[in-house]
Amino acid sequence: xSHWQTICEVDALQANSGVCALVEGQQVAVFYMxxxxxxxxxxxxxxxxxxxxxxxxIIGDIKGEPIVASxxxxxxxxxxxxxxxxxxxxxxxxxxxxxxxxxxxxxLDYD
Amino acid sequence: MNTSKKxxxxxxxxxxxxxxxxxxxxxxxxxxxxxxxxxEEPRAAYDRVHLSAFFSGQTADDLSLVEPGxxxxxxxxxxxxxxxxxxxxxxxxxxxxxxxxxxxxxxxxATGSFPFVPPVPGHDRPECLVYRTIEDLExxxxxxxxxxxxxxxxxxxxxxxxxxxxxxxxxKTHVVEFAPRLMAxxxxxxxxxxxxxxxxxxxxxVHTGKNTxxxxxxxxxxxxxxxxxxxxLETDLILFxxxxxxxxxxxxxxxxxxxxxxxxxxxxxxxxxxxNIYAIGECALxxxxxxxxxxxxxxxxxxxxxxxxxxxxxxxxxxMSTKLKLMGVDVASIGDAHAKSQGAxxxxxxxxxxxxxxxxxVSADKKHLLGAVLVGDASGYSTLLQYCLNGIxxxxxxxTLILPSRSDESxxxxxxxxxxxxxICSCYDVSKGxxxxxxxxxxxxxxxxKACTKAGSGCGGCAALVKSVLxxxxxxxxxTVNTDLCEHFAYTRQDLFxxxxxxxxxxFDDLIEKHGHGLGCDICKPTVxxxxxxxxxxxxxxxxxxxxxxxxDAFLANIQKDGTYSVVPxxxxxxxxxxxxxxxxxxxxxxxxxxxxxxxxxxxxxxxRVEQLPLIWKxxxxxxxxxxxxxxxxxxxVKSCVGSxxxxxxVDDSVGLAIELENRYKGLRSPHKIKFAVSGCxxxxxxxxxxxxxxxxxxxxxxxxxxxxxxxxxxHADLFATHLDKETLIEYIDRFLSFYxxxxxRLQRTSVWMENMEGGLxxxxxVIIEDNLGLCEQLEAQMQHVVDTYQCEWKTTIEDESKLKRxxxxxxxxxxxxxxxxxEERGQLRPAxxxxxxxxxxxxxx
Ligand code: SRM
Ligand SMILES: Cc1cc2nc3c(=O)[nH]c(=O)nc-3n(C[C@H](O)[C@H](O)[C@H](O)COP(=O)(O)OP(=O)(O)OC[C@H]3O[C@@H](n4cnc5c(N)ncnc54)[C@H](O)[C@@H]3O)c2cc1C
Ligand code: SF4
Ligand code: FES
Numbered sequence: 001x002s003h004w005q006t007i008c009e010v011d012a013l014q015a016n017s018g019v020c021a022l023v024e025g026q027q028v029a030v031f032y033m034x035x036x037x038x039x040x041x042x043x044x045x046x047x048x049x050x051x052x053x054x055x056x057x058i059i060g061d062i063k064g065e066p067i068v069a070s071x072x073x074x075x076x077x078x079x080x081x082x083x084x085x086x087x088x089x090x091x092x093x094x095x096x097x098x099x100x101x102x103x104x105x106x107x108l109d110y111d
Numbered sequence: 112m113n114t115s116k117k118x119x120x121x122x123x124x125x126x127x128x129x130x131x132x133x134x135x136x137x138x139x140x141x142x143x144x145x146x147x148x149x150x151e152e153p154r155a156a157y158d159r160v161h162l163s164a165f166f167s168g169q170t171a172d173d174l175s176l177v178e179p180g181x182x183x184x185x186x187x188x189x190x191x192x193x194x195x196x197x198x199x200x201x202x203x204x205x206x207x208x209x210x211x212x213x214x215x216x217x218x219x220x221a222t223g224s225f226p227f228v229p230p231v232p233g234h235d236r237p238e239c240l241v242y243r244t245i246e247d248l249e250x251x252x253x254x255x256x257x258x259x260x261x262x263x264x265x266x267x268x269x270x271x272x273x274x275x276x277x278x279x280x281x282x283k284t285h286v287v288e289f290a291p292r293l294m295a296x297x298x299x300x301x302x303x304x305x306x307x308x309x310x311x312x313x314x315x316x317v318h319t320g321k322n323t324x325x326x327x328x329x330x331x332x333x334x335x336x337x338x339x340x341x342x343x344l345e346t347d348l349i350l351f352x353x354x355x356x357x358x359x360x361x362x363x364x365x366x367x368x369x370x371x372x373x374x375x376x377x378x379x380x381x382x383x384x385x386x387n388i389y390a391i392g393e394c395a396l397x398x399x400x401x402x403x404x405x406x407x408x409x410x411x412x413x414x415x416x417x418x419x420x421x422x423x424x425x426x427x428x429x430x431m432s433t434k435l436k437l438m439g440v441d442v443a444s445i446g447d448a449h450a451k452s453q454g455a456x457x458x459x460x461x462x463x464x465x466x467x468x469x470x471x472x473v474s475a476d477k478k479h480l481l482g483a484v485l486v487g488d489a490s491g492y493s494t495l496l497q498y499c500l501n502g503i504x505x506x507x508x509x510x511t512l513i514l515p516s517r518s519d520e521s522x523x524x525x526x527x528x529x530x531x532x533x534x535i536c537s538c539y540d541v542s543k544g545x546x547x548x549x550x551x552x553x554x555x556x557x558x559x560x561k562a563c564t565k566a567g568s569g570c571g572g573c574a575a576l577v578k579s580v581l582x583x584x585x586x587x588x589x590x591t592v593n594t595d596l597c598e599h600f601a602y603t604r605q606d607l608f609x610x611x612x613x614x615x616x617x618x619f620d621d622l623i624e625k626h627g628h629g630l631g632c633d634i635c636k637p638t639v640x641x642x643x644x645x646x647x648x649x650x651x652x653x654x655x656x657x658x659x660x661x662x663x664d665a666f667l668a669n670i671q672k673d674g675t676y677s678v679v680p681x682x683x684x685x686x687x688x689x690x691x692x693x694x695x696x697x698x699x700x701x702x703x704x705x706x707x708x709x710x711x712x713x714x715x716x717x718x719x720r721v722e723q724l725p726l727i728w729k730x731x732x733x734x735x736x737x738x739x740x741x742x743x744x745x746x747x748x749v750k751s752c753v754g755s756x757x758x759x760x761x762v763d764d765s766v767g768l769a770i771e772l773e774n775r776y777k778g779l780r781s782p783h784k785i786k787f788a789v790s791g792c793x794x795x796x797x798x799x800x801x802x803x804x805x806x807x808x809x810x811x812x813x814x815x816x817x818x819x820x821x822x823x824x825x826x827h828a829d830l831f832a833t834h835l836d837k838e839t840l841i842e843y844i845d846r847f848l849s850f851y852x853x854x855x856x857r858l859q860r861t862s863v864w865m866e867n868m869e870g871g872l873x874x875x876x877x878v879i880i881e882d883n884l885g886l887c888e889q890l891e892a893q894m895q896h897v898v899d900t901y902q903c904e905w906k907t908t909i910e911d912e913s914k915l916k917r918x919x920x921x922x923x924x925x926x927x928x929x930x931x932x933x934x935e936e937r938g939q940l941r942p943a944x945x946x947x948x949x950x951x952x953x954x955x956x957x
Binding site: 007008012013014015016017019020021022027033045049050051052053056057058059060061062063064066067069071072074076 | 599631632635659661666672674924
């Protein structure tokens with residue numbers, strides 16, 4: 001079952017970087033690339049630093065895949081899958097997120 | 112003491128004696144010996160080759176060749192300031208001036224030489240001096256202070272170096288040479304004449320063919336020199352540099368064989384006529400030759416170590432080729448410079464316009480290079496030396512080696528043409544094979560190679576060759592030294608700097624569209640952000656710049672392990688009023704911040720949540736504080752000592768200068784962080800010699816040191832310039848920093864930058880001081896722009912509502928991050944660790 005909820009308006013996002021939203025008690029990092037109009041969402045918790053900081057990382061791409069680099073120890077996480085590039089045993093929750101009109105909507109039911 | 116050990120005594124702890132000790136302790140046979148050394152001078156071995164640096168501000172400590180703790184660590188007994196007076200070969204004992212009596216099993220004589228002073232009447236007058244030890248230089252400095260004119264007797268290598276020293280000390284300087292030309296040993300007539308011309312041009316008067324017969328009272332000066340031809344010369348100071356004589360007296364007295372004109376006779380194993388006694392260095396006479404250079408002495412030292420270890424080793428003579436810069440003039444001499452070999456042919460190139468003279472001496476069959484003389488341009492030295500030393504066959508027309516290449520074809524000998532056995536560094540006997548081995552073992556920079564093989568760390572003459580061997584080997588191993596910044600840009604940081612500057616690019620998007628591909632990453636974005644800031648100095652949190660900033664710059668604070676931040680206000684020069692200190696305390700208290708004095712003379716406030724940063728900064732700015740840029744790859748602190756305002760030793764106002772410099776360069780973004788310090792006198796309480804830019808006050812103005820750092824790989828700064836007034840000092844620092852910012856790699860501190868620079872410190876001086884790239888004006892303008900456009904980034908931020916948006920933990924809630932938990936320790940808060948949760952009461956922070 002999928003359930004989309006609006007978390008904010010597009011203009012609350014930061015172009016080419018991330019913000020953190022509180023959704024049903026979860027910290028969700030939402031990243032926004034205006035040029036391609038893409039949005040990505042991962043859990044905000046960096047398992048290496050054990051801190052809620054991923055929304056503050058630099059985003060970009062590595063070998064064509066969109067990534068965020070943790071601001072603390074700089075591990076890279078795939079923005080689509082949450083997989084860590086440096087350690088394949090580590091994967092953080094990635095969520096479906098979309099822009100509907102000007103609403104940013106998220107679906108927490110990831111599998 | 113282990114009595115089964117034999118005793119090895121070394122007489123003389125000079126350059127060669129010490130090289131012997133360092134080679135010995137690296138050899139397994141060191142275990143078999145108890146080692147004792149007598150050192151006549153009041154200090155252990157120092158770098159005599161660079162003795163003149165003493166006049167440009169280097170201290171005895173800077174010149175020391177002894178690694179800290181060397182003697183203790185290796186259990187070597189050092190009798191400092193104690194001269195060995197007598198050797199008893201029957202009893203095998205040495206007796207010292209201070210009465211130490213030691214039995215030896217093996218004895219090594221490394222007593223060096225003394226400057227020869229011709230016995231002309233008056234040679235012992237008080238202003239007659241020599242140039243060999245630190246004490247000699249101190250004496251020269253003292254006499255020079257009351258002198259106007261100085262004469263150096265002797266126009267050889269050392270004499271000319273001494274003349275430069277006198278000239279630099281401000282004396283009207285003359286060189287008096289007995290032979291008809293300068294550097295008679297190394298140069299031919301035409302070479303000598305050109306050198307003379309150039310040196311006179313610099314203001315030193317040269318008198319050749321002069322035989323001094325008497326030194327007596329002068330009329331205008333302290334002394335007058337009278338020559339055989341009836342001429343006279345008035346002078347205050349007289350410096351004898353008329354050759355050296357081996358110190359063989361102690362050997363002579365115990366009956367060892369010495370040469371007819373002095374020198375302790377040694378064989379190919381450096382053994383004297385007594386099988387238990389070796390002699391090495393300038394005191395030794397091998398095959399009728401005394402070698403007055405370090406490299407042959409070092410080779411002798413290594414031969415003795417090998418011989419003691421029963422390894423086959425021989426000293427079979429040494430190359431006396433030399434290359435040096437005398438008063439700014441390049442001079443080099445290789446092998447048989449005078450074409451004395453049978454049937455030798457010579458080729459000469461003389462350029463009267465550029466004042467260059469080059470001559471090569473070639474074997475009769477034109478196949479081999481026997482010798483060369485270069486004056487005015489010694490750039491071909493390495494290549495010629497390799498042809499000569501390694502018997503490499505000459506090209507069909509040998510003169511192409513000295514003719515200027517008007518086309519692209521260069522007469523140079525690529526490193527590939529050298530055999531593996533070719534000696535690259537003669538100071539440390541490092542062959543091309545040794546270098547290749549080190550490269551295979553992982554060395555990939557000149558710095559690595561220096562550390563690993565020592566090549567290039569002696570006289571420095573081989574640096575360019577070491578670099579070219581390195582490059583060619585890396586290329587051969589298929590290690591294309593990939594210098595691309597990252598997958599998004601096929602450029603180096605330096606390339607990007609130029610592109611951005613020349614094309615006036617101001618955004619990352621623009622740059623990546625024109626010169627890169629993809630979206631960018633956490634390597635290229637901060638790098639470009641830094642270059643943009645260095646060039647244009649725009650506010651770093653402008654919407655198009657903010658996403659590029661590294662973790663700390665992105666929030667103008669240093670991120671901590673739990674996702675909170677630290678706050679470091681600027682305290683320029685470390686000077687702070689009681690009121691400002693109280694404010695810091697109040698702010699710390701109000702926001703319950705952990706408060707600590709940093710290693711950089713200021714105060715750090717830890718544990719601020721992202722949403723608290725603007726509130727804290729509002730309080731600080733209201734009280735008059737500014738951002739301290741602790742978060743940036745930028746100027747950090749200019750540390751100061753208390754200086755002349757208070758300190759009884761202070762020579763100048765170090766605090767005042769530190770504050771002025773910190774305020775000038777604050778906010779400057781650079782490839783890595785930059786730290787300064789200013790000390791008020793040579794006691795150096797501000798540790799300026801451990802900084803990227805260090806300044807020390809002296810009686811004659813400021814001394815500038817550059818390229819030092821602490822941290823992971825500490826490096827002492829190098830003395831860059833002395834006697835500076837404040838304006839010149841700032842001019843040099845402007846240029847230095849701008850040049851660093853333009854040409855360094857990402858995250859390369861000034862030390863590594865300089866060490867990897869071809870030509871190193873000398874090159875840097877030529878760019879910054881002599882402006883030989885013609886860049887200085889641009890470099891100063893680049894800096895002035897940054898100085899003129901400074902803004903306190905925190906002030907700009909809190910004054911603009913829209914900038915504050917990013918300082919929130921949640922975009923859709925005012926709650927705080929519940930993962931941040933503190934506990935109390937020693938009366939302050941710190942982040943709680945998982946293990947703490949059982950033992951301490953967690954503190955809820957409102
Ligand atoms: C706060 C402070 C320690 C302290 O409590 O005293 C400190 C703290 C940090 N230092 Fe430092 N360094 C501090 C003085 C120093 C010093 C001493 C000095 O400046 O005299 C050094 C050695 C001197 C030098 O740099 O030459 C020093 C050498 C380093 C290095 C190693 C640099 C190197 O070239 O090897 C790093 C790592 C780096 O920069 O890559 C580093 C990095 C760091 C970082 C930024 C690590 C990080 O990324 O989190 C620390 C965070 C600072 C913060 O949260 O505020 N820190 N650090 C000092 C701040 C001084 C200031 O007022 O700004
Ligand atoms: C200004 C200057 C510039 C130079 N430039 C260069 C250069 O560019 N390149 C180059 O290759 N060479 C150069 N040299 C030469 C180089 O310094 C010497 O070749 C080298 O120092 C020789 O080393 P050594 O150990 O044989 O002698 P020294 O370094 O002189 O050491 C001998 C030591 O033994 C001590 N000693 C003597 N007798 C006794 C005793 N009985 N008991 C205890 N101690 C004793 C002496 O006091 C001295 O400290 C230069 C020399 C000078 C002075
Ligand atoms: S460096 Fe000199 S002036 Fe400065 S505090 Fe130390 S002793 Fe005083
Ligand atoms: S030849 Fe002197 S350092 Fe290499």
